[in-house]
Amino acid sequence: MGAMQHFDLAVIGSGSGNSLIDERFADWNVALIERDPVFGGTCINRGCIPTKMFVVPADFGVSPAEAERLGVDLRFVGADWAAIRDRIFGRIDAISAGGLDWRERSDNVTVFHGEATFTGPHTLRIGEEEITADQIVIATGSRPRRLEVPGLEDVAGKVFTSDDIMRVDERPQRLVIIGGGYIGAEFAHIFSGLGSDVTMINRSDVLLRHHDREIADQFQKQLAGRVRLRLNQSLSAVENEGDGVLVVTTDRNGVEYEYFADAVLVAIGRERNSEALNLEAAGIDTGEHGQIRVDAQQRTSVEGVWAIGDVSSDYLLKHVANAEARTVQHNLLHPDDMVETDHRYVPNAVFSNPQVAAVGATEEQLREWGIPYVAYSQRYADVAYGWALEDESHFVKLLAAPGSWHLLGAHIIGPQASTLIQPLIQAMSFGQTVPDLARGQYWIHPALPEVVENALLGLLEVKQPAELSR
Numbered sequence: 259m260g261a262m263q264h265f266d267l268a269v270i271g272s273g274s275g276n277s278l279i280d281e282r283f284a285d286w287n288v289a290l291i292e293r294d295p296v297f298g299g300t301c302i303n304r305g306c307i308p309t310k311m312f313v314v315p316a317d318f319g320v321s322p323a324e325a326e327r328l329g330v331d332l333r334f335v336g337a338d339w340a341a342i343r344d345r346i347f348g349r350i351d352a353i354s355a356g357g358l359d360w361r362e363r364s365d366n367v368t369v370f371h372g373e374a375t376f377t378g379p380h381t382l383r384i385g386e387e388e389i390t391a392d393q394i395v396i397a398t399g400s401r402p403r404r405l406e407v408p409g410l411e412d413v414a415g416k417v418f419t420s421d422d423i424m425r426v427d428e429r430p431q432r433l434v435i436i437g438g439g440y441i442g443a444e445f446a447h448i449f450s451g452l453g454s455d456v457t458m459i460n461r462s463d464v465l466l467r468h469h470d471r472e473i474a475d476q477f478q479k480q481l482a483g484r485v486r487l488r489l490n491q492s493l494s495a496v497e498n499e500g501d502g503v504l505v506v507t508t509d510r511n512g513v514e515y516e517y518f519a520d521a522v523l524v525a526i527g528r529e530r531n532s533e534a535l536n537l538e539a540a541g542i543d544t545g546e547h548g549q550i551r552v553d554a555q556q557r558t559s560v561e562g563v564w565a566i567g568d569v570s571s572d573y574l575l576k577h578v579a580n581a582e583a584r585t586v587q588h589n590l591l592h593p594d595d596m597v598e599t600d601h602r603y604v605p606n607a608v609f610s611n612p613q614v615a616a617v618g619a620t621e622e623q624l625r626e627w628g629i630p631y632v633a634y635s636q637r638y639a640d641v642a643y644g645w646a647l648e649d650e651s652h653f654v655k656l657l658a659a660p661g662s663w664h665l666l667g668a669h670i671i672g673p674q675a676s677t678l679i680q681p682l683i684q685a686m687s688f689g690q691t692v693p694d695l696a697r698g699q700y701w702i703h704p705a706l707p708e709v710v711e712n713a714l715l716g717l718l719e720v721k722q723p724a725e726l727s728r
């Protein structure tokens with residue numbers, strides 16, 4: 259081991275941590291530590307980006323059914339899995355490799371390949387090396403939660419998580435998905451859209467459980483038209499039946515069910531990457547399930563140690579990790595003028611089919627918190643572009659404070675939901691009221707955002723706040 263190297267800043271994790279080190283840090287001596295041979299973290303390599311690149315081809319896969327209602331005869335002949343996969347990862351892998359190469363050639367950033375472990379508040383060990391740093395940013399992200407059921411070791415190679423399912427050689431003809439959250443919902447669309455027979459098994463009786471219940475119910479109803487949905491079932495075993503066929507056994511109230519599959523996707527949530535860090539050696543506090551505790555300025559309990567993204571955030575979302583990274587950038591550069599991350603109106607979108615997008619409180623939360631509200635749901639079917647779509651079942655649901663007319667929550671299920679929600683996020687963030695938002699601007703006629711405009715106008719027509727006890 260050579261002399262201990264000292265850095266102005268050490269960043270652990272090459273996802274959002276890597277983007278934090280921009281040109282403003284050109285005169286900082288920076289260490290960037292990554293344990294994965296693949297550079298760039300979850301979003302680009304195995305998260306947001308490749309999933310959405312698969313969602314678009316899957317949208318084409320389901321379009322024949324949609325076209326038929328409009329009198330157009332399209333036929334789904336098939337999807338070339340290998341070509342789609344190679345196109346996607348041909349692009350992504352090059353970005354990841356290019357990012358690493360660029361960093362390694364940079365004058366002020368030293369890339370360490372290995373797992374970082376704290377040996378003191380400002381010292382880290384990476385393999386045989388030990389470094390010190392005045393400032394440390396922990397951006398170690400999260401990983402898929404593993405399933406613990408008997409037999410899994412014997413079926414390795416056929417049981418996947420979101421980390422590896424997108425790179426399989428052949429698209430499984432029959433896929434069983436365990437878990438009905440974001441990842442389950444998106445992959446159910448991807449694989450069924452591309453032609454697989456999908457079964458989704460969920461432990462509880464509701465998919466997308468953190469969403470507004472009316473939205474979650476509608477999502478469930480529509481997904482059930484495309485995949486075999488099995489609720490209130492828990493997994494008891496996954497076994498090899500021979501000839502490469504898996505049999506997945508579940509239990510519901512003491513009754514056993516069996517499903518045959520070529521592959522299983524486990525999508526039962528994520529765990530934070532904090533235990534390998536040996537945080538005790540630094541005295542860094544964690545909460546439940548290893549979530550690193552931070553304040554609004556992204557500071558951990560140890561001076562000069564910060565955390566961002568999945569390892570510390572209440573939101574496992576890339577736009578939140580990015581916002582938290584911007585906070586740390588600013589606070590490192592302006593220690594006398596620190597800023598806080600704005601977590602007031604964090605939106606999310608589920609890129610399934612149908613799409614779901616949300617910001618702010620659900621109706622269930624408002625009821626639980628005893629906050630008075632008015633609610634209005636506007637159907638796509640009742641605005642002009644909804645006629646063009648021949649839409650039947652999608653809607654925009656808004657919740658607002660009676661009197662002040664500030665939006666409390668917005669929930670959309672249907673085509674373009676992730677895009678339609680943006681003016682509502684903007685209104686909430688900047689404190690615009692429902693009347694101002696509805697009538698203080700033009701809404702292009704007859705574009706789809708008229709469904710948002712009409713939802714706002716509909717809210718203003720609601721005479722009575724919803725009863726809290728409803």
Ligand SMILES: Cc1cc2nc3c(=O)[nH]c(=O)nc-3n(C[C@H](O)[C@H](O)[C@H](O)COP(=O)(O)OP(=O)(O)OC[C@H]3O[C@@H](n4cnc5c(N)ncnc54)[C@H](O)[C@@H]3O)c2cc1C
Nearest residue numbers: 271273274293299300305306374398399567568574575576
């Ligand atoms: C399938 C999927 C789809 C998703 N889709 C979306 C989406 O559509 N929209 C959205 O907003 N979010 C989405 N997300 C979530 C999003 O990907 C994450 O919130 C985001 O990538 C988190 O970034 P991060 O920087 O915190 O962590 P990561 O990007 O995971 O980076 C952490 C890095 O730290 C490294 N590391 C961990 N421990 C150590 C250690 N001890 N030493 C050295 N290195 C270490 C890891 O190898 C990793 O490279 C998705 C996630 C998944 C899994």
Ligand SMILES: NC(=O)c1ccc[n+]([C@@H]2O[C@H](COP(=O)([O-])OP(=O)(O)OC[C@H]3O[C@@H](n4cnc5c(N)ncnc54)[C@H](O)[C@@H]3O)[C@@H](O)[C@H]2O)c1
Nearest residue numbers: 437438439440441442461525526527528574575607608609
């Ligand atoms: N579009 C997006 O923004 C996007 C997409 C994918 C992932 N993500 C992020 O990644 C996170 C993880 O996604 P996820 O879908 O894995 O988690 P999730 O928390 O959304 O859903 C997990 C699901 O697994 C079920 N479950 C949990 N434990 C189980 C068990 N032991 N057996 C059977 N079922 C079990 C839960 O009931 C739930 O339905 C999300 O919370 C989200 O923040 C975001």
